[in-house]
Amino acid sequence: MVTKILMVCLGNICRSPLAEGILRSKVNAEEVMVDSAGTAAYHIGEAPDLRSIMTARKHGINISKLVGRQFQESDFDEFDKIYVMDHANLSHVMGMARNESDKAKIDLILNELSPGSNQDVPDPYYGGDEGFEQVYRLLESASNTIVDKINDGRIGS
Ligand code: 4NP
Numbered sequence: 001m002v003t004k005i006l007m008v009c010l011g012n013i014c015r016s017p018l019a020e021g022i023l024r025s026k027v028n029a030e031e032v033m034v035d036s037a038g039t040a041a042y043h044i045g046e047a048p049d050l051r052s053i054m055t056a057r058k059h060g061i062n063i064s065k066l067v068g069r070q071f072q073e074s075d076f077d078e079f080d081k082i083y084v085m086d087h088a089n090l091s092h093v094m095g096m097a098r099n100e101s102d103k104a105k106i107d108l109i110l111n112e113l114s115p116g117s118n119q120d121v122p123d124p125y126y127g128g129d130e131g132f133e134q135v136y137r138l139l140e141s142a143s144n145t146i147v148d149k150i151n152d153g154r155i156g157s
Contacts, residue, residue, distance in 0.1 A: 043068040
């Protein structure tokens with residue numbers, strides 16, 4: 001079975017495309033499918049923010065072809081795990097959950113880095129390039145734990 005992971009932020013142009021690209025770079029595409037979405041509709045159909053593209057590129061990851069889309073209810077059926085970047089995303093996605101099984105799929109991604117800490121990935125949209133690099137480092141570390149969990153069966157099947 002392919003394990004399916006969805007990364008969610010507000011716009012699907014800064015944080016979640018980076019998270020998608022980073023995790024995808026660490027897994028076998030035949031075993032793990034990674035996607036991303038935004039809770040808002042502002043950037044549907046758009047490429048990631050240039051600052052995210054450049055930050056990923058600096059680390060050898062190409063996210064320039066990704067296309068923004070909005071989170072939808074059917075994502076609860078499609079994905080095994082839904083990682084949200086911050087508490088606003090968490091409230092939004094939790095609010096769309098239809099049952100306990102949907103809710104159990106959702107977590108703040110930084111809880112993989114520091115379990116139970118309930119920290120947000122800071123929104124870098126209004127800041128400078130260094131904010132994107134900080135986001136990259138946080139997501140890279142969290143992704144290592146996600147990969148470990150996939151490999152030992154704690155995520156997916
Ligand atoms: P993201 O960042 O949620 O990490 O993609 C943002 C992108 C766009 C906006 C806000 C945050 N915006 O207000 O358009």
